[in-house]
Amino acid sequence: MTAIGRNFFIFSFSIFLILFIQAILQERYTYKYSKIPTRFKCEPQKNHYHHHEEKYITLTFKTIRGGAGLGNQLFEIFALLGMARTLGRVPFFNEQDPSVVNNLGLLLETVPKAVDEFKILAITNRSLATVYRNSPACCMFEMHPLLKCETYQYVIIDGFNFQSFKYFENLKIRDFFTPSPEQKLKIDRKIKESSNTTCIHYQRGDFLLDNLHEGTNGTYLKKSIEFLRENYSTGSIYIFGNDPKWVQDLMENNDYKSEKIHIMNTPMKNALEDLHFSHQFCESVIITAPSSTFGWFMGYLSKNQRNVYYRDIYDTMDLVKHQMISADFYPPIWKILKF
Template sequence: MPIKLTLIESFDTPLDVPREKLHIEQIPDRKMYLSSNLAASSRLGNHLFELSALLSVSRKLNRIPTFFIQNRHYDQTLMDTDFLIPGLLDHFLIINQSIPDSITHVEFSMKCCTWDNPERLKNYTDQYLHIKGTHFQSWKYFPRMRHELIEYLKTPVNNFTDLPKSNDDNFITCVHIRRTDFVGSGFFVPDETFILEAMKFVKIEGTVICSMSGLIFISEKRDQNMLTVLFGDDIPYIESLLNQTFTVDEGAEKVYSSSISTNQLFYLFQNISSEFFISHNNPSDSILYSSSNCDVVLFTAPHSTFGWWLGFLSKGGQVYYTDIKFVDDNSISSGMFDQDDYYPPHWIPIKHNSFDNKTLIESLK
């Protein structure tokens, strides 16, 4: 006889209040369930990968996606996810207990960042199936869910009064810079020169729009205000970047001045006046802002899951990223990472030009 699974109606219990373990009863039930190990102690970007993938795989297998609240980290995962994208959690059966020993465990998605074909799970007829793997960091798990996931985002309470809005007058490039926990971790952390050159490259290429179908369109943006919003986990470092001078073209320079304010910094290039803003929002609000305002996204740390989602859920869906194949990052050498599985094919990788190892160019896939 199947196991009784108890639905939790809400999950706003304070983290310092332990949950009572529920007893398992035997009752008839013909529904099929799918659950998974989760990297519950990780951050929001990892949660989005795991829950989006689990929902999509469950649909493919005609199973109900199931979430076991095993400890306070799982509680926090639910609260963080619900704060951003409650519509995603609406599809899950949420169980206030640890995983029963009687549930069948299967090895699947054992490598964080490579795609594992869900078709092979169709051979399992067990009513309760639990995946041993975690992370699910591949767009291939949910290839047609981008617009659906955007619809599941909550309506922002934050009006983002300190940041510009994307409209007919404003074209907004969003840049994500991750540093704090990546420094010394084996993940690539770009230096100032790389970040500034990447920003320059994306700004120049901002008139090239890559559609979701892979077609390229040229769109003249000179009649719009070209604005840039910077996101990151090291605000003093970002502010220091905007106090740099670097070459834009031969003989031309962008000079950043911090004498205006720390939130609004200007540069003048040819006849285009552009303006910089630094976001001080929390991760959830940053993604909500991106979904309505980021026409283009650049994330400079290639294995940043938050930068990935900032781009994936962005308004424009046009994303640039540092080509991980040409930087010092241990992801590929570990055998746990496949760039074709991790990055959607229409996203644009950039790297140093091999001739001068300074100028950034689009990397050929």
């Protein structure tokens, strides 16, 4: 065997070994939800538990387990909170699923009030639990009609993402995003004007590499700035996203140099500040990457829902459009912004 062949073999074997170990660890530390049967009809309550016992509901929390971005995790936690309120159940994190319980750090930093609504408990008796399996599509509302009459003490919803505002329409989720005094002071320091503040969210980075999403287009971003100038001419424009250098290069043209355009540079670990900023100051928001969940929350938390605009995903090559029900993902009061 040549040196090149030997090195290739060692490299391939190393990759295989790493993936094998990861698979073993994932198997070891993930609760076996598949061991709990799925029910297909509502059955008499007396067969399952006493009337006075609390009823619980949880998700398999695939985005939290996988360490997905903040927007994806927020959708999961608020979807479960909304379902729990609708069904009269208590939301919980499964104590026997450490791959979820040990990955709550991002949510604890962002929405501790929401996390406090959850219990952490173990499913001590699997005969008292049932699983409902949802579609793997990202962006659709799916509440099984049998959930309202389900009598099992523990209900587990096995699905992906839960990216629909319809899960938590019954919640005032803005109440969960109250900044601490220290955070509020930092946000206040960012603002250059006290009124007529407009905001643009863009997304590049991972969206350019995953062969699924379409990142923000430079032309669309420029036209978004022009739209805000024409319709909100008296205020400042704040631009949020994950590649400020790209925006700076785009703004080099003198037509876009202005003291009223501010390119925000918020580290990912402090992304919560952008959501607080939108909640307190953004009179209008344009979402330039139509499948961005973080951009979605910037819009949803902004001050005036009638002034939230988004790019039409069906005018892009974004593959998420094939698993999205637009009416479930975008609130009807928001507006498509076409150029």
